[in-house]
Amino acid sequence: MASDPSDLDDKLPLQGRFNRFRKLAGLSAQISADVLKSGAKRLVGQEPELLSKAAAEKLVSTLGELKGAAMKFGQVVSMDTEFLSPEVRQVIARLQNEAPSMPQEVVVRVLREELGDTPEALFREFDPKPLAAASLGQVHRAVLHDGREVAVKVQYPGIAETLSGDMDNLGLVVKTVSKASRLADGTAYFQELREEMLLETDYLREAALCSDFARATAALPDLRVPEVIAERTSRRVLTLELLQGRTLKDWVVSEPSAEERFRVARQLIFAIYAPFFTHGQMHADPHPGNFMVLEDGRLGVLDFGSIKRFSPRFVDANRRMFLHAVRLESMDVMGLSREVGFTSELPDEEATPLIQEVLHIAGRPMRSSPYDYASCSITRDMKLHFARNAPRFLKIRPPAEAVMFFRSTGGLAQNLRLIAAQGDFRGVFQEVASLL
Structure with a gap:
């Protein structure tokens, strides 16, 4: 029936x-x-x-x-x-990759509407049970007619309109707060986040970003980006090569050795920073379900809807700031911050120590070796620094594109704390610097 x-x-x-x-x-x-x-x-x-x-x-x-x-x-x-x-x-x-799944009848309907046929006709095999279910769509394991295993992401019907409505609801909150306090005006940052999130519903765009990210990481042999299967991809269906391994959140509870923890932590640092500094691209949704420790030891990167492309000015200034930090060199903090796109209503003598402390906290793994991420307090100390100096920080405004940068680097810090690796991370950041 x-x-x-x-x-x-x-x-x-x-x-x-x-x-x-x-x-x-x-x-x-x-x-x-x-x-x-x-x-x-x-x-x-x-x-x-x-x-x-x-x-x-x-x-x-x-x-x-x-x-x-x-x-x-x-x-x-x-x-x-x-x-x-x-x-x-x-x-x-x-x-991170589990949620109530949509009925198989709906999956079939979306595949028909987008690719013109049933799963049985489009694939040699198609598992009706989802491999993963996430915020915008669910993923099914399948096999192409030539024998290649693939992951097929099928978008939930109506999710684009739903996401837009969610962001409009959040936008009302942001506008209310902004009207209540001119200093707390977050509308530009919210608009940046809103635009980026709404773009994630276009799987053709995600396929292009995946291919671009593969090119940006081609010189990094420890990273693996899946191949796009263009003939089985549309605006609401994305088919990628299936990577074999365990997501970071599953791998980390398997009690990996100290050597393994350091190796994977190093790979994560390269996955976030290397494509940013070399190609101006960054994975801006770095939760543990979006990275996979593969059977061959490499780190697989998943979910490319939130790959952010930054302006050359933003990348160049951040690159120089990073190189100064790794080389333990002094830097013109306010000058570089302005080049990144920051604006400040504070006198430089007030703003400089605030930003210097942010860089000092974030740069701990670049200054000392070994560094222990198991006891890392970067995230906590950063929150405390902002809380203690909130009135003054509200007068220092980063550029809108920094929202996605902070989302990515903040997520990386949380993932490194989750992995709890210890080792020569100063050496790892020096390796990243050697690519520039």
Whole structure:
């Protein structure tokens, strides 16, 4: 018996700005109650978790159902090693490549609409059970007629409109905050993030970015970027070569050796920084589900919808700042910051020490060897530095494109903390510098 179309729609991401906003408002109330309960325990001398496992399960259930921008937010939350327990992070980490899947009938419908035929005709084999389900689409394992194994990402119907609505809801919040405080005007940064996220729904664009990223990393033998299968790719279906291995989040719980941890951490640093400095491109969605430790030891890179291309000016100034830091040279902090695109309402004598401290915190692994990422406090110390100096930092504005740069480098720092490697990372950054 054929499924009722209304039943299928019930299993797709919730539609409508108001409906999704209401769902998120209910979740927010539950999470807030959990946080308040934690605060009460802290007042009586206990050390509670910021978020309970039960609240984390509710978060995963709701955001997994909503998908879109809401699920992407959950992926970011799951990477925070400072404020969530390992148990809670493990629950939320399911959002990195697991979510309720769409019915097979819908998958078939999308493939027909986009590629013109059924899965059975398009592929020698097509596994109806998803290999992974994420924020914008789900991935199926398949085999081409020539025997090559591939991963087929099928976009959720209506997700482009859903994502747009999510970002419009968030935009209202940003505008409200901006009107309340001129210093806290984040509209330009939000617009940058909004435009980048909406572009991710175009899989033809993602296919082109994947091929570009492959060229940008071609000189790095330890990295692997999958080949695009153009004849099985369209605006809502993306077919890539299937990489064999374990995602970073699965690999890290397998108790790898200290040598393995250092090797993979080194590969991650190259995956983020090398293409940025050499080709102006950066993977700006670096959660652990987007990297894979392959069976041959290389690091596979996945999900190319958020590859960011930066302006030559931004890349050049950051490159020079990086080289000064690696070589332990003094630098014109404000001059280079302005070249990057920063503006400041503070006198240079006030702004300079603030930015110098940011560079000092971020540059710890470049100055000392060995460096231990297991005890790394870069993320925590950076948050404390910004919190203590918030009124003054609000008068220093980075360029809009820096949003994606910070998203990428911040995610890298969280991944390196997750891997907990120790070793000569100063030497690794010197290797990166040798490419420039």
